[in-house]
Amino acid sequence: MTGSQTVAKPPAVVPPAPGARRLQLARFRDLALVPAIILLVIVGAIIDPVFLTQANITNVLQQQTELSLLVLAEAIILIAGKFDLSLESTIGLAPALAVALVIPAASNGLGTEVPVALAIPLCLLTGLAIGAFNGLLILRFKLSAFIVTLGMLIVLRGLQIGITGGQNLFDIPQSVLYLGNAVWLGLPASIWICGGLFAVGILALGFFRHGRSVYAIGGNVDAARAAGIRTDRVVWIVLMIGGLLAALAGLLMTGRLGSVASAQGDGMIFTVFAAAVIGGISLDGGKGTLFGALCGVLVLGLINNILTLGGVSAQWIQAIYGGIILVALILARVTSGKAQD
Amino acid sequence: MTSPAPTAATAGAPLPAVAARDITKRYGATTALLDAGITIAQGETHALVGRNGAGKSTLVSILTGLQRADSGEVRFAGEPAPALSERDAWRRHVACVYQKSTIIPTLTVAENLYLNRQGGGLINWRSLRRRASDLLDEYGVDVDPARVAGDLTVEQRQLVEIARALSFGARFIILDEPTAQLDAAAIERLFDRMRQLRDGGVTFMFISHHLQEVYEVCQTVTVFRDARHVLTAPVADLPHDELVGAMTGDAGALLSSGASRASVSSEAPTVLAVDDLRLAGFYEGVDLSVRAGEMVGLIGSGSSGKVALAETIAGLRKADGGTVTVAGSRPKPGSVPSALAAGLGYLPQDRHREGLVPLLSVAENATLPIAGKLGPAGVIAPARRRAAAQRMIEAYDIKTSGPDQPVNALSGGNAQKVVLARALSNDPKALVMVSPTAGVDVRSKESLLGAVASAASGGTGVLVVSDELDDLRSCDRVLVMFHGRVVREVSRGWADADLIAAVEGVNAPVEGAQVQ
Numbered sequence: 001m002t003g004s005q006t007v008a009k010p011p012a013v014v015p016p017a018p019g020a021r022r023l024q025l026a027r028f029r030d031l032a033l034v035p036a037i038i039l040l041v042i043v044g045a046i047i048d049p050v051f052l053t054q055a056n057i058t059n060v061l062q063q064q065t066e067l068s069l070l071v072l073a074e075a076i077i078l079i080a081g082k083f084d085l086s087l088e089s090t091i092g093l094a095p096a097l098a099v100a101l102v103i104p105a106a107s108n109g110l111g112t113e114v115p116v117a118l119a120i121p122l123c124l125l126t127g128l129a130i131g132a133f134n135g136l137l138i139l140r141f142k143l144s145a146f147i148v149t150l151g152m153l154i155v156l157r158g159l160q161i162g163i164t165g166g167q168n169l170f171d172i173p174q175s176v177l178y179l180g181n182a183v184w185l186g187l188p189a190s191i192w193i194c195g196g197l198f199a200v201g202i203l204a205l206g207f208f209r210h211g212r213s214v215y216a217i218g219g220n221v222d223a224a225r226a227a228g229i230r231t232d233r234v235v236w237i238v239l240m241i242g243g244l245l246a247a248l249a250g251l252l253m254t255g256r257l258g259s260v261a262s263a264q265g266d267g268m269i270f271t272v273f274a275a276a277v278i279g280g281i282s283l284d285g286g287k288g289t290l291f292g293a294l295c296g297v298l299v300l301g302l303i304n305n306i307l308t309l310g311g312v313s314a315q316w317i318q319a320i321y322g323g324i325i326l327v328a329l330i331l332a333r334v335t336s337g338k339a340q341d
Numbered sequence: 342m343t344s345p346a347p348t349a350a351t352a353g354a355p356l357p358a359v360a361a362r363d364i365t366k367r368y369g370a371t372t373a374l375l376d377a378g379i380t381i382a383q384g385e386t387h388a389l390v391g392r393n394g395a396g397k398s399t400l401v402s403i404l405t406g407l408q409r410a411d412s413g414e415v416r417f418a419g420e421p422a423p424a425l426s427e428r429d430a431w432r433r434h435v436a437c438v439y440q441k442s443t444i445i446p447t448l449t450v451a452e453n454l455y456l457n458r459q460g461g462g463l464i465n466w467r468s469l470r471r472r473a474s475d476l477l478d479e480y481g482v483d484v485d486p487a488r489v490a491g492d493l494t495v496e497q498r499q500l501v502e503i504a505r506a507l508s509f510g511a512r513f514i515i516l517d518e519p520t521a522q523l524d525a526a527a528i529e530r531l532f533d534r535m536r537q538l539r540d541g542g543v544t545f546m547f548i549s550h551h552l553q554e555v556y557e558v559c560q561t562v563t564v565f566r567d568a569r570h571v572l573t574a575p576v577a578d579l580p581h582d583e584l585v586g587a588m589t590g591d592a593g594a595l596l597s598s599g600a601s602r603a604s605v606s607s608e609a610p611t612v613l614a615v616d617d618l619r620l621a622g623f624y625e626g627v628d629l630s631v632r633a634g635e636m637v638g639l640i641g642s643g644s645s646g647k648v649a650l651a652e653t654i655a656g657l658r659k660a661d662g663g664t665v666t667v668a669g670s671r672p673k674p675g676s677v678p679s680a681l682a683a684g685l686g687y688l689p690q691d692r693h694r695e696g697l698v699p700l701l702s703v704a705e706n707a708t709l710p711i712a713g714k715l716g717p718a719g720v721i722a723p724a725r726r727r728a729a730a731q732r733m734i735e736a737y738d739i740k741t742s743g744p745d746q747p748v749n750a751l752s753g754g755n756a757q758k759v760v761l762a763r764a765l766s767n768d769p770k771a772l773v774m775v776s777p778t779a780g781v782d783v784r785s786k787e788s789l790l791g792a793v794a795s796a797a798s799g800g801t802g803v804l805v806v807s808d809e810l811d812d813l814r815s816c817d818r819v820l821v822m823f824h825g826r827v828v829r830e831v832s833r834g835w836a837d838a839d840l841i842a843a844v845e846g847v848n849a850p851v852e853g854a855q856v857q
């Protein structure tokens with residue numbers, strides 16, 4: 001009895017593989033939320049005729065722009081198999097730091113009075129630097145992304161309070177206000193920016209080699225490395241893009257509200273995750289599309305608007321909103337037929 | 342054939358395709374390779390064999406640039422190997438099918454095949470799928486390129502990996518245990534393909550625990566033992582016994598494990614009964630029973646439905662009809678916990694996916710099912726767990742630096758032993774095992790099968806689902822499945838040729854062939 005033997009097999013009778021149908025289903029999964037969006041629009045129209053006015057729709061969309069940029073950032077990071085909780089602090093700290101550097105000390109600035117033209121570059125640079133620092137801790141020091149960014153969330157929020165003395169900043173330079181206020185071709189600039197960035201993201205992640213490598217890394221990082229993908233570099237870039245998008249979202253929010261609140265972005269991260277997961281992004285990495293994430297944002301925005309229009313009392317709106325998010329998660333689970341992970 | 346590298350590159354005396362010299366690699370306290378080396382001549386198929394944990398896969402990761410050796414050098418056709426960061430340069434020199442799956446389960450088959458080489462600029466998905474489907478056709482792999490790779494069977498994934506490795510056009514290809522999960526027809530196709538490529542001048546390094554495969558396709562063999570190079574010789578000059586002797590370090594003949602077990606009395610209670618079980622597309626009207634202390638084999642080709650049947654018994658699939666009875670009770674169909682509670686032990690086919698928790702230690706993995714017995718009220722006493730794990734490590738000959746090593750740092754075959762140790766740890770009443778010795782070296786195979794046989798002597802009813810005749814030799818009887826039906830039963834002492842013929846459906850009744 002030596003070695004081992006393996007016996008031969010007859011020509012394989014492969015169980016029927018519903019290849020074509022499966023493919024179509026996979027495409028439909030992307031569109032899973034579209035019926036929900038249509039349903040919400042109908043419900044909204046029934047509840048209040050104001051709902052379908054252009055002003056209301058524009059308003060809904062504009063209010064979602066900042067959230068949607070954070071969801072865009074988080075979705076890419078989740079697809080790469082990582083985590084970033086600190087985005088909700090970046091959205092406050094980045095504009096706060098940039099503004100504090102340019103405004104005089106009398107308006108709660110730092111007194112450095114850097115040229116005003118540098119405000120926007122400084123803001124974006126701050127976001128980029130935060131992403132890079134997260135990447136350093138996660139990739140170089142091999143720390144858990146969850147813990148690192150949870151720590152960063154607290155540290156960055158603390159930095160903002162330290163820099164501004166816990167005050168809201170009101171003396172905002174015009175350049176910083178511009179993006180959040182401007183109207184291009186009849187629509188708020190922020191909607192154009194978000195739409196454009198999502199389009200770029202969808203294209204990059206769906207149709208470019210480097211974008212696909214993000215999926216590969218989230219799916220199986222060892223396999224991605226074996227296929228020649230520079231996994232650390234890609235993840236690092238993804239984290240930096242995440243910080244950059246959060247800083248941009250901070251600019252838009254500052255412009256829209258006309259000030260930098262000391263708690264700007266506080267608590268947003270939960271909604272960000274809810275939108276991403278409802279939109280079909282897996283917390284395990286490697287799964288989901290940016291289009292789905294965008295649909296997730298729209299669903300939440302519509303629900304919020306309908307609740308407001310429906311006259312739900314302000315004291316209850318949060319509990320109901322949270323409950324609806326849970327229901328939406330359950331529905332997303334049921335319609336996609338796959339476990340959420 | 343393994344002439345040392347000439348000092349000057351001349352057209353007449355080709356440099357070896359690859360030469361690794363004095364490679365040392367340590368993982369903490371474990372020495373995976375110690376001054377080991379290999380020289381593979383241009384155009385030959387070179388086997389690398391050795392026991393589990395000998396350092397074979399470690400050498401593969403060094404030869405493919407995934408890891409840096411602590412010392413030593415690698416040369417390809419005389420040139421020093423590229424820097425670790427230059428993945429593209431490595432891929433021009435060498436392509437590889439790794440022992441651990443490098444398929445990305447969330448992506449489609451097509452994208453897995455062309456990962457990171459989808460073409461520049463905008464990816465054209467339609468043409469990518471077409472290229473993928475051409476590639477799969479070329480290697481006779483019947484898989485829809487648009488499917489998500491995670492839905493493929495183990496065998497299909499393995500075939501996709503092989504097709505991908507061959508498609509790079511590299512002149513040197515490493516195959517690390519490519520055949521462990523394949524059935525004979527797929528293996529034959531692979532070997533045909535390898536011979537064709539070899540005729541075209543491609544060099545192979547081939548790793549397998551099936552020594553007869555080494556004799557079938559390789560010209561030269563290198564043996565590693567305990568992290569060191571032991572010998573390199575032409576295959577033709579090295580009889581089987583000497584090869585095994587070189588691997589194990591002793592010349593003793595292999596035992597035939599458990600073949601001498603006493604036969605089961607006909608009064609023994611039935612511990613596993615399957616009655617008229619059906620699952621459309623896989624099997625139909627299957628009856629079988631296993632008595633306490635009995636070992637029953639189940640053999641059949643890849644399309645016979647035997648693995649699906651085992652998965653149904655274990656609760657991983659839900660049958661369309663029929664019943665499974667484990668030790669007198671009927672577990673809820675499609676429920677693994679219920680099957681386990683009824684006293685079933687199960688050894689899955691895909692140990693990476695279903696078998697082990699990769700980051701937990703050997704001790705934790707091995708003692709998962711008996712965790713409740715390691716201390717009062719669900720508290721796990723670490724010392725008792727360590728002691729239990731240490732006993733298993735010794736009993737099953739698991740090569741590890743200790744019970745605390747995470748299982749993903751084990752070599753492939755040793756990980757398989759942990760899965761088996763775990764399946765037996767709970768003293769199950771009935772045990773279902775799928776390919777229990779896949780990737781396990783010749784000597785460890787003996788001890789594993791011995792352990793299974795002694796569990797059977799202790800009163801466990803065992804169902805061994807396997808293609809390997811050696812796994813089945815100690816069975817009291819062997820059932821043959823063909824296209825979803827049990828077509829034949831042979832009792833111990835069967836002739837190999839007879840069983841193979843039955844599996845191939847040569848002299849078996851074939852009326853059950855149209856199962857859909």
Ligand SMILES: Nc1ncnc2c1ncn2[C@@H]1O[C@H](COP(=O)(O)OP(=O)(O)OP(=O)(O)O)[C@@H](O)[C@H]1O
Pocket residue numbers: 368369371372373391392393394395396397398399400440740741742749750751752753754755780782
């Ligand atoms: N990442 C790691 N960390 C720690 N030890 C490791 C790691 N990878 C491998 N080892 C150890 O190195 C030794 C050699 O492992 P290797 O995978 O090369 O064995 P192998 O010859 O391929 O065995 P098999 O036939 O079972 O696949 C083993 O003892 C293993 O436990």
Ligand SMILES: [Mg+2]
Pocket residue numbers: 397398399440517752753754
């Ligand atoms: Mg190995």
